[in-house]
Amino acid sequence: MQNHETLRAAFAWNLPARYNIAAACADAHARREPDRICLIEDRGEAPARSMSYGELARLSVRLAAALAARGVGRGDRVAIVLPxxxxxxxxxxAVYRLGAIAVPLALRFGPEALGYRLKACGAKLAIVHREGLETFAAVEGDLPALEHLVSVGGKPRAGPTDFETLLQETAEAPGEPATGPDDPALIIFTSGTTGPPKGALHGHRVVLGHLPGIRFHHEDYPQAGDRIWTPSDWAWAGGLLNVLLPSLQLGVPVVFTAGRFDPQEAFRLMARQAVRNAFLPATALRMLAAATDAAALRDLTLRTIASAGESLPAATFEWARETLGLTVNEFYGQTECNMVLGSSAACGVSRAGAIGKAVPGHEVALLDADGRKVAPGEAGTIAVRAPDPVMFLNYWQDPAATAAKFLGDWLLTGDQAVMDDDGYVSFLGRDDDIITSAGYRIGPGEVENCLLAHPAVTLAAVVGKPDPLRTEIVKAYVVVKDGIEASPELAAELKGFVRTRLSAHEYPREIGFVAEMPLTTSGKIVRRVFRETAAAEAAEQAER
Structure with a gap:
C-alpha cells in the first residue's frame, strides 16, 4: 500500500452524474456475480444464514414496488426501526431505489425519543420490528404525516402490514434508480447540546465519500477473503456508514448478529465467521482486552481493526499490538461529516494517542475563533473544507442550525484538537457539552428535558462523568421541587423514567441531588461547573 503523502497527492474525486446507493450496493454485483455472498447472519444458537447480492437486489426491488404502491416516492421519508x-x-x-429518504432509528428508543424523531422528519411510512411495536403504539397518534406501518419479525398486531407479505406482492417493479450524488437519501439524527436532536440529511454521495476512509483504515480494503463485522447499531453512522453500506459497495461480506455486546461471544463470533476486519469502538476493545484468554485468541483471523467514536486509550492500543498482533487504526468524524481524519499503519500513519492525519480526499484544518489556522501545538477546532462528498446536505428543515455549522467554506465540528509538526492530530475534547459514552454521542438537552417532565424535578443539568470503561457516563444533577425528598429511591425512579422514555444508552447512570443550579445572567445552566464536579468525583473514586 502506498504511503500517506503519495495517496493524498494522487487522489481526486470523480463523482458520476448518476449514482444511487441501491444500484451501487446491490445491483452492480448482482449483474456480475448474483450468487456472491454479501450478508451473513450468525445468531450463535443455529447455523449461520447468508444472503447473496442477487437475492438482495431481487427482494429490495420487490419491497420498493410494494412501497411505491402505497404512495412512497421521491423525497418521502421512511423510518426504519430495526436491529x-x-x-x-x-x-x-428499497427506499433508496425510489428516491425516498431513509430514516434509521434505534429499536431501543423509548416513546419520547422515537416520537420526536418520527414527527420531526415527517415519516410517511415506518418499518418497525415487532419488539418496537408497543413503543410505536404510544406515539403513532401524534404523527399526522404517517400513512402506513409495516411490522417485521412475526405476526403483527391488528393494523400493520407484515413485511414478508409485502415481499410476496406483485406490484409493478420500479424502473432503474435515477438519482444523482446530491439527491437526498438519508437522515441520521444527531444529538445537540441544547434543544431537540437535529436530523443530518445526506445525499447518495455519502457512501462514495466514505470509500477512501474505509480503504485507508482497513489497509488496502478489500483484499481477497476480507469479511467485516461491527457490534455498532446500523441505525447509527458508526454501523451504517463506517461498515455496512461501503462494504456492500466494495463487495465485502458483512457479518451481523443480535443482542448486546458480549466480549467472549464476540471472540467466538469472529472465529466462527473468519472475520478479517472489525470496526470496534474503544469501549468494545477495552471489554475484549479484559476478557482475553488463549482459547479466545486461538482461531482468530483478524487482519485489521478500526476504531472511532471515542478516544482510544494507549493501554488498549498496546494490548491490541501485543495480544492480537494488530495496530488499531483510529479515525474521526461525526454524523454530519465522517471519516475525515485517521490512521493506517500500512500507510505509515500510526501513533499512540493521536487520531492520525487527514484521510485522502478530505481537507482538514484546526481553526481559531476567527477562522484562522492555528500553529502546530496550539488548540483549535477541527474543521473540514466544503465541498466534500462525505459532508451532509443540511439539517432537516433547520436552516439556522445549518448556517451556524459553517464558518465560510469550513464545516466546524465543535471538537478541539492539536496538530503536531508532523501533521498528527490529537483529540482534546468537545467545545460544547456532547457526552461520549461507549461510542454513543449523547446531547444533554434531550436528557434534561426528559428529567424536567418528571413531577419531582424543577431543574436538571446533565454532563459526562469520566469513566474507565465507557469513556464517560451520563450523570444528572437535579434540583427537586419543594416538599419532595431527595432519596436513593427517587434517584432510581428518575433513572428508570429516562430509560423507558429515551433509550438505554442515554439514561443517567448516576443522579446527584443539589440545592441550587449555577445560572448565567440570561438564566442558562452553567454545565461547566458540573463537568468539573463530575471530573473531581471520578478522580476521587479512582484513587480509592
Missing part, C-alpha cells in the same frame, strides 16, 4: 437484520438492508435499499 441488524436482512430486513434492515432490504428496507434501506
Amino acid at each position: 441488524q437484520s436482512f430486513e434492515t438492508v432490504i428496507a434501506h435499499l
